[in-house]
Amino acid sequence: MYPTIEEALEELKIAKKRNPGPWVEHSKNVGIAARNIARMIPSMNEEKAYVVGLLHDIGRRVGIVNIPKHVYEGYQYCLTKGWDEAARVCMTHSYTFMADEFQYEPDTLEEQYIKNALISYNQADDYDKLIQMCDALATDYGFVILEKRFVDVTRRYGIMEDYIKGWEVIFQIKEDFEKIMGCSVYDVLPDIGRTTLLSPKPWIPPKNEKRN
Numbered sequence: 001m002y003p004t005i006e007e008a009l010e011e012l013k014i015a016k017k018r019n020p021g022p023w024v025e026h027s028k029n030v031g032i033a034a035r036n037i038a039r040m041i042p043s044m045n046e047e048k049a050y051v052v053g054l055l056h057d058i059g060r061r062v063g064i065v066n067i068p069k070h071v072y073e074g075y076q077y078c079l080t081k082g083w084d085e086a087a088r089v090c091m092t093h094s095y096t097f098m099a100d101e102f103q104y105e106p107d108t109l110e111e112q113y114i115k116n117a118l119i120s121y122n123q124a125d126d127y128d129k130l131i132q133m134c135d136a137l138a139t140d141y142g143f144v145i146l147e148k149r150f151v152d153v154t155r156r157y158g159i160m161e162d163y164i165k166g167w168e169v170i171f172q173i174k175e176d177f178e179k180i181m182g183c184s185v186y187d188v189l190p191d192i193g194r195t196t197l198l199s200p201k202p203w204i205p206p207k208n209e210k211r212n
Helices: 006-016 023-038 046-055 058-062 069-080 082-091 109-121 124-134 146-157 161-181 192-195
Strands: none
Touching: 006 023, 006 046, 006 058, 023 046, 023 124, 046 082, 046 124, 058 069, 058 082, 069 082, 069 109, 082 109, 082 124, 124 161, 146 161
């Protein structure tokens, strides 16, 4: 289950008051990208894609938090609303390798919870993959090619080997969707030619937000 488009937009409006930041516009653009791509894929529901895209980062409503924290908070918040399909995407969007991301024993209860949830999901479904990809296509100011987004994130957080492995997964997801669509994902993203060429200074998170 997932909320209506109107409910999801209202959730973002409320969340923005609690924790203003570029993550809100980013979330809206992830939703638009997901909707436009899903529209080209007969097996997918464009409304669901739009809504789970809008809410993928809703865990950031609680404030400036790291990846496990916002994943956990978003998952729990959506579950309290009865939105299990949105909750799932809150959980999966940051973990392209699903449970295989955890080649270690988590040292926090939140990460242990995330690991167990990802194990229960077993593997990513099409909506998980769609939002993982759209998360890498959307910025707060519009849409960009994957390479541009990867550089932006690296400028903010630094480079780690696992990033590159994750990039390969996203490129494969892109290729798989494009085979079904019969066109490039970039073809359905509004004004991407212009926004890809923009070079705004990357948003730097406060010191207490970390990538891991």
